Amino acid sequence: MIQAFAFYLFAAIVIASGVLTIGARNPVHSVLWLILAFFNAAGLFLILGAEFIAMLLVIVYVGAVAVLFLFVVMMLDVDFAELRAGVARYWPFATLLALVLLAEIVFALAAWNAGTIVAPKASPTMQDVSNIELLGRALYTRYVYIFEAAGLVLLVAMIGAIVLTHRQRSDVRPQRVSDQVRRRPEDAVVNMHPGVGQGVEL
């Protein structure tokens, strides 16, 4: 019962936020709706018992990709009014694409009703162990060597990015924390005693 309720809740919100992603006038709002869609899709995966994919969806898509989208949308000067003005020119092509998609959906439904292709599973799945534990076991025992080597590949990528882009600039004034901390009131504050009717002389 609770599963069915959760499924309909998540599914409805995914669809609604998907529609709003396309429909929102403000592109930043679109990205925010997209994030909501990702969250609810993660919920759907949880119901399926694929908790690792659910977490990946939240961590990778929401945490990294969507935030990147936000940055790009905020930084790029995209004129959306200009883009919308093209609708009149593109609608025949867009309709064609929509028809193709519709035909495919109908075809897929027919194929689904005809029954699924039963493929033999490559390896047996263990029911009593969770996905994350299985993946963790494989990564940290059987494949630990490759896992560590992949870490080295990432280290090379990091060093490479720094080597190729970092440069010492002489025309900027960096913050020197020790100088700031060492500065005392005596160095910076002067007590003035201006007489009545006289201005302050600096």
Place this chain on the structure above:
Amino acid sequence: MGESLALTLPEIILTVGAIVLMLAAAFAGDRHARTITWAAIGVLALAAAWVPGIATAGGVAFDGLFVADSFAAFAKVLVYIAAAAALVAANGWFGRAGDYRAEYPVLILLSSIGMGMMVSAGDLLTLYVGLELQSLAAYVLASFQRTDNRSAEAGLKYFVLGALASGILLYGVSLLYGFTGSTLFGDVSVALQNDGVSTGELFGIVFVLAGIAFKVSAVPFHMWTPDVYEGAPTPVTAFFASAPKVAAMALLTRVAIEGMGPATFEWRQIVIFMALASTILGGVAAIGQPNIKRLLAYSSINNVGFALIGLAAANREGVSAILFYMAVYVAMTVGSFLIVLRMRDEAGEPVETIASLSGLSRTNKPLAAAMAIFMFSLAGIPPLFGFWPKFLVFDAAVRADLTWLAAVGIVTSAISAFYYLKIVKTMYFDEPAPAYGPTADVPQTILIAAAALFVSPLGYLAIPLIQPLADNAASALF
């Protein structure tokens, strides 16, 4: 786990060394780049010192992902020596323009870890990750002189084409895994043995071979080589032409013999085509080259072709000949590039034209003599040591009933001899060009002298030393 770690000790030494030196580079800054370079050479020597002991114990680590046998040991020591030579070369070459940075030795070390993984790979995953580690460091090294347009272009070209090759390789790996049910070389081989080579497996084999052929720059996957070799800083080119070539060649040999042994009939056709195409194109295309780095790039393509003839033989003698060939090839090619490093005009600017070598025998006799030795040796003229591995390769081909292949190889060898001899003629018989500026880099001079001695007729004295090692290494695969 403890035994597995003990078998990977050279890799662990290199990893710890690379990370420590990177921290040292971050804190000490580029002023100490030369000290860090010598420290990196020390780390490589330390790692190489552990390799033979591990090979005699032998064994498989991490459930077959990593193989420590005498084949891996031979290739690994060779790779470490070549990497150390690239470090020595860089120490004397960079720096005049203040462009030497302490990350260079660190990247070479990380690339060496990748190459060690490649030659010790017992699994398609190890193969891929090792190759990626080596390549990614190489892309950065190619564009190390980032203010130089040619260097940046070389890095970009190498990166884009290398990524494409990695994709092709990965596609082949996934096909092989899908159709054989395993990524371990041994299990793939058993699956190929049991039910013959299916179409899917054949596709996988072709894609894997294509991906690795890109890394050894065998024709028709060689397009990037001349451009990248010309654009990259010369010490980096010397590195590209030596260590990664050895590693990729050893990897290709291991995956072909160990992983796809039952499919020898299928891959032999591909290897024979690549061998012939490489020797012919490497011989013909270099003839009109005015740039010495481009010429040496074609020379490396040519040499890979000869090594592939040994692989086409697919027998113990062939594998032993490949290893012997690569050992001599490293000495010849590193020596030639060290001489290219010496080619600087009076102002210290690098010169890369072959015309500038004119009359070198009158302006700088020892340098001309060394270059002549390397060129004669690359051409495979008998009294020099470069002849012997070529002979071994052809001998292996004849033993595998591929006499026609050996005959064609000898003919193409004669074509490539033309341009090597042309350089010797330019140095000895042409009117002198302006002399090169003076250099006082003692380690480089010692390295040139050592390489020249090794490939001179005196090198034949080393045969009783190298031949048993190469034979022992080859028997590890059969």
